[in-house]
Amino acid sequence: MKINVTIIGYGTMGKAIAKTLSKDSSIKIFTVDIDKKDLSGIKKSDFIILAVKPQDAINAISELKKYGINKKTILLSIMAGFPIKKLFSLSGHKKIVRMMPNLGLSMGLGIAAWKKEGLSSLETKKVKGFINKITENFEVKDEDVINKVTAISGSGPAYFILLADYLFKASKNLGLTLKESKILVEKTFLASALLSKESDYSMLINKITSKGGTTEAALKVFKKKNFDKTILEAVNSAYKRAKELSK
């Protein structure tokens, strides 16, 4: 039997999720974007994925309510800083999952955390099976963990890509061409991601660093400029914002 899925909000994440799910022949996808209000899939949906920006949630949910959400449907929101309590009160729906994925899922390398509310054990099993089709994931009991996950892995790809962008600019600043800089950063970035799976982070850094050498010279600057504190502050700020949005 087909699993019917409606994705509300066909932007970056909505498209990425649709692309991932479309590889599975057991899934039938309906997508709803702002200008294409075909909500014909709503009533028969096993899952409705809310993938609009938090500021568009009120509109999107009120449109959903006009069509009426089937009691058996599971409403799965991926909106950052949007608490289950608010989803309950806006939708009046009982079966809710709040999930924080990341864009890695578009590459088959996503990671997500999710929290359920109002689901039976059978429905929880169904949700697990469904989320497994989208991304690697784990369930959490405390909703605030979702805000923490948002600050680490939800926003995280942007942090790493920002670093890659700075390295790219530094490379051009040294006089390397755009093409050379791009391939150097890209390969280094990819290799570092794979290497980081192999052992402890500090052990890996030691492997690359020799006393009095070039890496050590660069790392000394990072240390002097409190790079660790910058990361800590940035992550805390993202977490704080997720909590503020949750209010």
Ligand SMILES: NC(=O)c1ccc[n+]([C@@H]2O[C@H](COP(=O)([O-])OP(=O)(O)OC[C@H]3O[C@@H](n4cnc5c(N)ncnc54)[C@H](OP(=O)(O)O)[C@@H]3O)[C@@H](O)[C@H]2O)c1
């Ligand atoms: N991007 C990420 O890496 C990421 C990661 C984890 C979680 N999230 C969460 O995922 C959600 C979507 O993020 P995104 O980056 O994919 O945003 P996005 O690219 O702006 O996509 C949202 C889409 O929803 C459409 N939309 C707005 N109001 C609507 C309505 N009433 N009915 C149907 N569609 C509507 C928007 O259309 P218009 O553009 O025409 O307004 C847009 O196409 C956010 O809540 C975010 O917190 C994002």
